[in-house]
Amino acid sequence: MKGMSTDEYRVQWTIEAPKAAVVLIHGQAEHCGRYEHVADALNDAGYNVFAGDLPGHGRSGGLRGHIDRFGDYVDRVESWVADARALHPNAPMFLLGHSVGGLIAARFLQTSPLAREVAGAALTSPAFRLRFPIPAWKEALGRRLDGILPKLRMPSGLDKQRVTRNEETLLATASDPLMVYVASVRFYNELLRAQRAALDEAGLIAQPMLVLHGGADEVIDPAVTLEFGAKLASRDKDVRLLPGLHHEVMNEPERDEVIRGIVAWLDRRSEAAGPADSASSIM
Structure with missing residues (x-):
């Protein structure tokens, strides 16, 4: 594991002789450390894992819960992809993004020149539209203040949402000092703009895609994920x-089965992918 400067935190979970690399992108309010069990499973299956904390999250620098532009998230993922490619110049590379991390992965594939390095992507409960209600006054205030007080932060409401039925995970999350439960005016508006763009430009994505969403998700609307999937150009x-399943499908009581299914999907695509080319019961 390597922690970077005070501005940025990155981590690598590596093994000897991996068959492919996975760049893992965490969701809003959390940090990459919550995915150690996923990285362990991927290591066991023969994958090196590259990740980090997004700006304003976890051990990375930046104002908590704030982003100037959504593209800053994409830029950070580009740096992780570059790390993975430098260590694996000829191996297939995949993205694995959860929630807002799934939205970031989609925008990366739609906008980044490094998208050609990615052989496929797995998204879990990607954040294409919020499902829990935002008070009308907060939404109106957020739009009005975007250009005036972009760094003004308010409670995000995420701490009140039931993200998983796994009580052990809920207890650990509640006591995790690295979680962030505020969001800035600019973050909220950039999120909305990125969501619209991801849906409008879904047809730009042609890589193999696995998109899984908890049917009982109370945070992100599953129906919009199906809409996104229908628009993909991927064959x-x-x-x-x-x-x-609820929002955090890789933390649900069925998480081992979900992760096995993701690994099986990656295995089939890593075997099919050339160098740097662009099912379990629950799957």
Whole structure:
């Protein structure tokens, strides 16, 4: 593991003789340390994992819960992709993004010149539209203050959402000092703009795609994920809802089965992908 400067935190989970690399992108309010169990499973399956904390999150620098532009997230992921490519110049590379991390992965594939380095992507509960209600006064205030007080932060409401049925995870999350439960005016508006762009430009994505969404998600609207999937240009795409699962499908009581399914999907695509080319029961 390597922690970078005070401005940035990155981590690598590596093994000897990996068959491919995975760049893992965490979601809003959290940090990459919550995915150690996912990285361990990927290591066991033969994958090196590259990740980090997004700006304003975890151990990275920046105002908590704030971003000047959504592209700053994409830029950070580009640096992780570059790390992975430098260590694996000829191996297939994949993205694995959860929630806002899934939205970031989509925008990366739609806008980044490094998208050609990616052989496929797996998204879990990607944040294409919020499902929990934002008070009308807060929404109106956020739009009005975007150009005046962009760094003004308010409670995000995420701490009140039931993201998983796994009580052990809920307890650990509640006591995690690295979690962030505020969001700035600019972040909220940039999120909305990125969501619209991701849906409008879904047809720009042609890589193999696995998109999984908890059917009982109370945070992000599963129906919009299906809409995104229908617009993808990918010939190889598997877009589905997982009945009864909540937002954090890789933390649900069924998480081992979900992760095995993701690994199986990666295995099939890593075997099919050339160098740097662009199912379990629950799957």
